[in-house]
Amino acid sequence: MANTPSAKKATRKIARRTEINKNRRSRVRTFLRKVEEAIASGDQEAARTAFKAAEPELMRAVSRGVVHKNTASRKISRLSGRVKAIGAAS
Template sequence: MANTTSAKKAVRKIAARTAVNKNRRSRVRTFVRKVEEAIAAGDKTAAENAFKAAQPELMRAAGKGVIHKNTASRKVSRLANRVKQISA
């Protein structure tokens, strides 16, 4: 257990930051899942709309440091390719 005042404050800050990051990561997963479900259903318009919502969410998470910038770019790229391949 933390003994000093500064260590106790650090523990509180880490807990708060962890909660925020967990929420952001969960949001990203939800948006990505919606895109994947639309792709699986073969609904091109729904997939495109879900992708347009998911892309800024992924990049925002990368900007906040929740996920790495390259990870976000890779996920966006792969989702875009999968959405594009749906037969119109």
């Protein structure tokens, strides 16, 4: 347990920041899930619109420090390829 006033304040700040980051991470996952569901349904137009919404959300998470830049870039790249593959398959 924190004893000094500064340690107690740090604990409060960490708890507040953790809650905010949890919400941001959840939001990103929701956008990614929508893209995944559209890909699974085979609807390229829905997948494309979901992907266009998810991409800036992921990069916003990067700028907020929730996700690493390379992780976001990798996810975007892989999703982009899968969205394009729907069009090629049908």
